[in-house]
Amino acid sequence: MTSPTPLSQRLSERLARQREQGLWRQRPLTTRPQSVSTQINGLATLNFASNDYLGLANHPAIKDAARQALNNNSNSVGSGAAHLISGHHLSHHLLEDELADWLGVERTLLFSTGYMANLAVQQVLTEKGDRIVADKLNHASLLDGARLSAAELKRYAHADMTALSRRLQQAQQAGQQAMVVTDGVFSMDGDLAPLAEIQALCQTYQAWLFVDDAHGFGVLGDQGRGSFDHLGLTPDANTVQVGTLGKAFGTAGAFVAGSSHVIEALIQLARPYIYTTASSPVIAEASRAALKQVRNDAARRQRLHHNIRHFRQQARAMQLPLMPSHTPIQPLLIGDNARTMALADCLKAAGFWVGAIRPPTVPKGSARLRITLSADHTPAQIDRLIDTLAKTCTLQEAAQKTAQGTES
Numbered sequence: 001m002t003s004p005t006p007l008s009q010r011l012s013e014r015l016a017r018q019r020e021q022g023l024w025r026q027r028p029l030t031t032r033p034q035s036v037s038t039q040i041n042g043l044a045t046l047n048f049a050s051n052d053y054l055g056l057a058n059h060p061a062i063k064d065a066a067r068q069a070l071n072n073n074s075n076s077v078g079s080g081a082a083h084l085i086s087g088h089h090l091s092h093h094l095l096e097d098e099l100a101d102w103l104g105v106e107r108t109l110l111f112s113t114g115y116m117a118n119l120a121v122q123q124v125l126t127e128k129g130d131r132i133v134a135d136k137l138n139h140a141s142l143l144d145g146a147r148l149s150a151a152e153l154k155r156y157a158h159a160d161m162t163a164l165s166r167r168l169q170q171a172q173q174a175g176q177q178a179m180v181v182t183d184g185v186f187s188m189d190g191d192l193a194p195l196a197e198i199q200a201l202c203q204t205y206q207a208w209l210f211v212d213d214a215h216g217f218g219v220l221g222d223q224g225r226g227s228f229d230h231l232g233l234t235p236d237a238n239t240v241q242v243g244t245l246g247k248a249f250g251t252a253g254a255f256v257a258g259s260s261h262v263i264e265a266l267i268q269l270a271r272p273y274i275y276t277t278a279s280s281p282v283i284a285e286a287s288r289a290a291l292k293q294v295r296n297d298a299a300r301r302q303r304l305h306h307n308i309r310h311f312r313q314q315a316r317a318m319q320l321p322l323m324p325s326h327t328p329i330q331p332l333l334i335g336d337n338a339r340t341m342a343l344a345d346c347l348k349a350a351g352f353w354v355g356a357i358r359p360p361t362v363p364k365g366s367a368r369l370r371i372t373l374s375a376d377h378t379p380a381q382i383d384r385l386i387d388t389l390a391k392t393c394t395l396q397e398a399a400q401k402t403a404q405g406t407e408s
């Protein structure tokens with residue numbers, strides 16, 4: 001029999017382990033509006049760490065929409081209740097209709113966060129006896145959603161279509177309904193899921209397909225319609241998509257897009273939809289304005305893609321460890337946790353803010369700098385980042401040391 005442990009003792013031991021393993025996390029404090037040039041921890045900094053890919057978080061037209069939403073007593077700040085009680089405001093309803101029209105789907109449903117949408121979809125659409133087949137590099141919220149569902153979870157090696165097809169074959173032999181779950185654009189790698197192959201396999205094995213396109217919507221495809229559109233594909237009736245509004249849209253919240261059956265089932269059954277307060281109508285109005293920008297401002301999206309090409313060209317010229325990504329997520333693979341942190345610190349000292357991503361967010365030994373690009377970066381700012389990485393912080397050496405370390 002062990003005797004009960006004081007809470008403070010347990011936690012101080014746990015926290016000490018986090019520190020020892022180089023996994024200590026901190027919340028940098030931002031004291032200016034989200035933008036390419038901002039102030040973090042008191043330092044003026046060029047921000048290469050946000051998911052505000054189109055620069056809409058601080059866009060005047062969208063801020064104006066939020067202000068207008070409160071004028072003429074047309075909206076309250078709070079929704080007041082859950083959607084099924086009295087919190088479903090006209091602004092939410094119009095935003096859902098406009099999102100459905102944009103994507104050409106039957107219906108969409110708003111959620112307060114993408115995390116909650118991902119819990120909801122898998123809980124409601126799968127039942128005991130079903131099988132969720134998930135890419136190993138899926139976002140943490142997709143993994144948590146699978147764990148909370150009654151289905152059996154099987155994972156396949158990242159983007160490995162042979163492994164996926166084996167998993168689907170096994171499900172078929174066992175008489176299980178399968179649902180394939182994948183990021184559209186992988187959040188820590190920036191690469192795209194092979195959706196054409198995945199869609200074909202799903203059709204062959206009559207599996208359902210659930211794609212989280214948090215980083216694809218707004219960025220890829222005609223009018224920013226995401227990964228499917230970018231690849232020239234159309235989601236079929238057995239496909240469900242999730243998009244978030246806190247990334248390229250620059251606001252907050254998320255939506256599920258799919259058939260009316262899917263949406264109605266979520267309204268009736270999804271606990272993360274039913275038992276939570278509806279998000280602010282002000283945010284819904286801001287998101288409606290953001291959708292207009294996403295649909296109509298093609299030049300902004302082109303600037304972003306120009307920046308992505310420019311970054312890759314310059315980084316390649318400096319022999320930086322690029323990953324195979326053509327999206328705004330441009331990670332540089334370092335490997336070692338401490339070296340990754342040291343590089344991020346070196347960049348900070350030079351006035352650049354870049355995400356340092358360590359396990360468990362990415363697999364062990366694959367810590368990386370997660371550089372994200374925005375339409376609002378100038379090519380000159382990108383050049384300065386790469387120059388600092390290569391010359392001041394000597395990133396190539398850090399990456400080489402790691403490579404040698406893992407060989408020995």
Ligand SMILES: *Cc1c(COP(=O)(O)O)cnc(C)c1O
Nearest residue numbers: 113114115139141187214244246
């Ligand atoms: C950010 C993200 C989410 C979570 O969305 P939130 O609205 O921030 O909760 C889900 N999936 C992916 C792939 C993401 O990158």
